[in-house]
Amino acid sequence: MRKYYCMNPIAQVGLDNFSKNYIKTDEITEAEGILVRSASMHDMELPDGLLAVARAGAGVNNIPLEKCAEKGIVVFNTPGANANGVKELVIAGMLLASRDVVSGINWVKENQEDENIAKDAEKAKKKFAGTEVMGKRLGIIGLGAIGVKVANVARHLGMEVLGYDPYVSVDAAWKLSRDVRHVLDVNEIYEQCDYITIHVPLMDSTKNMISAEAISRMKDGVILLNFARDLLVDEEAVLDGITAGKIRRYVSDFPNPVTAGKPGCIVIPHLGASTEESEENCAVMAVRQLQEYLENGNILHSVNFPDCDMGVCTAESRVVIFHKNIANMIAKFSSVLGWNNLNIANMMNKSKGDVAYTMVDLESSVSGSIVNQLKTIDGVFRVRVVK
Numbered sequence: 001m002r003k004y005y006c007m008n009p010i011a012q013v014g015l016d017n018f019s020k021n022y023i024k025t026d027e028i029t030e031a032e033g034i035l036v037r038s039a040s041m042h043d044m045e046l047p048d049g050l051l052a053v054a055r056a057g058a059g060v061n062n063i064p065l066e067k068c069a070e071k072g073i074v075v076f077n078t079p080g081a082n083a084n085g086v087k088e089l090v091i092a093g094m095l096l097a098s099r100d101v102v103s104g105i106n107w108v109k110e111n112q113e114d115e116n117i118a119k120d121a122e123k124a125k126k127k128f129a130g131t132e133v134m135g136k137r138l139g140i141i142g143l144g145a146i147g148v149k150v151a152n153v154a155r156h157l158g159m160e161v162l163g164y165d166p167y168v169s170v171d172a173a174w175k176l177s178r179d180v181r182h183v184l185d186v187n188e189i190y191e192q193c194d195y196i197t198i199h200v201p202l203m204d205s206t207k208n209m210i211s212a213e214a215i216s217r218m219k220d221g222v223i224l225l226n227f228a229r230d231l232l233v234d235e236e237a238v239l240d241g242i243t244a245g246k247i248r249r250y251v252s253d254f255p256n257p258v259t260a261g262k263p264g265c266i267v268i269p270h271l272g273a274s275t276e277e278s279e280e281n282c283a284v285m286a287v288r289q290l291q292e293y294l295e296n297g298n299i300l301h302s303v304n305f306p307d308c309d310m311g312v313c314t315a316e317s318r319v320v321i322f323h324k325n326i327a328n329m330i331a332k333f334s335s336v337l338g339w340n341n342l343n344i345a346n347m348m349n350k351s352k353g354d355v356a357y358t359m360v361d362l363e364s365s366v367s368g369s370i371v372n373q374l375k376t377i378d379g380v381f382r383v384r385v386v387k
Ligand SMILES: NC(=O)C1=CN([C@@H]2O[C@H](COP(=O)(O)OP(=O)(O)OC[C@H]3O[C@@H](n4cnc5c(N)ncnc54)[C@H](O)[C@@H]3O)[C@@H](O)[C@H]2O)C=CC1
Pocket: 057, 058, 059, 060, 079, 080, 082, 083, 086, 141, 142, 143, 144, 145, 146, 147, 164, 165, 166, 167, 168, 169, 172, 199, 200, 201, 202, 205, 206, 227, 228, 229, 253, 270, 271, 272, 273, 274
């Protein structure tokens, strides 16, 4: 029986994809697989028997990716599975920032005992008047699963759309409306747009990318939307920008003491992916990827190892090796197997950055001693007998 542990509640529809050989455990040290959403794994000890972590969602800044790679723990995410949920909330955020719906609703609540509320509302409403999005210019930073969807909807709302993404994938480019202007310098977005929305992952290279300097370049009265991660934005500089009238509104999906309850900030409690559909899509994808890896050693949508798929093993055994992406590793593996008289039926090697993954199907079974010989090769992180 294989055991998995859930660090956050995971949609049952997804968990139902596990075959009857799987059981949920409350004891993390027993788990071969972990399912997680936003819970932080940075300070936890990774159990020795842990083989994989599946993030039911997109952002993996809550997971120690390098530490996992060095231990041969595969980390998956579920690209695009919650993108529609986020897109819809970004559009809602854009409208909430344009029309003062939030203050208007609060006014109604505050005046609920007023018998003349209908008449008084007609007088009060001028305080809550807003602007329309049609004809305005929207800048999108990050044209991935979410950015592309936001861009395409914004075009349908009659907005002019500028997109910036130096690493845009071919797949994303295919999906992007041809009316979106692809800019090569992010400053064009800062300097020309009425609305700016950011959809990049949080990494060392993107932390604080919306800096005080970036804000200083923006148009007066800009509306800034952040449904990606709070640390991407210098939020103290945002508050200064709001006070100075530079920023009209800051919409964020990430409450923290800097922005919660502050004038000009519309802060949502991280609801971007909290829809039935997104939660189910992510859970189904995460469980399928995890199960495929645990059973066959095949990797799809990993963020710390290369994708690698040899299908179902029809040979006698399958061994997978996690190792550094350095010269001569395959030669060393085949020498060990050759000395031990093991014939390779099929093999595959893929690399990603500094790490690599080798799958080997063999015509006879592998002993513990052979596994140990493979493990002692310099540069090997982990050896796993899948079959
Ligand atoms: N609020 C919420 O509930 C959710 C938030 N997110 C956040 O949104 C982020 C984006 O999600 P997806 O679109 O699904 O990811 P994605 O991986 O499909 O797209 C990210 C895009 O950012 C681009 N990028 C990376 N560095 C960049 C840079 N320096 N400048 C411009 N573009 C850059 C990449 O090339 C890629 O196209 C996630 O990493 C996560 O942090 C994602 C899902 C839900």
